[in-house]
Amino acid sequence: MKHHVFNFQHSAFSTAHLNSLLDAVTNLNIIVIGDAILDCYLEGFSDRLCREAPVPVVTVTNSEYVPGGAANTDC
Numbered sequence: 608m609k610h611h612v613f614n615f616q617h618s619a620f621s622t623a624h625l626n627s628l629l630d631a632v633t634n635l636n637i638i639v640i641g642d643a644i645l646d647c648y649l650e651g652f653s654d655r656l657c658r659e660a661p662v663p664v665v666t667v668t669n670s671e672y673v674p675g676g677a678a679n680t681d682c
Contacts, residue, residue: 643678
């Protein structure tokens with residue numbers, strides 16, 4: 608399976624960019640357009656609240672980074 612990744616800013620998007628993008632995806636079965644986000648899940652424990660706000664102070668014991676947003680699609 609062939610994957611194409613395109614990264615462009617809206618302000619820099621032009622007709623030439625659009626034509627290039629359409630040429631590249633002509634033979635693809637699936638296309639995902641959207642934001643690629645990196646989600647982070649933290650695990651840990653808390654035994655006190657923060658002095659500045661009513662939120663727990665967490666001692667992180669494990670973290671996991673997974674694709675989110677448009678990057679979280681299954682083919």
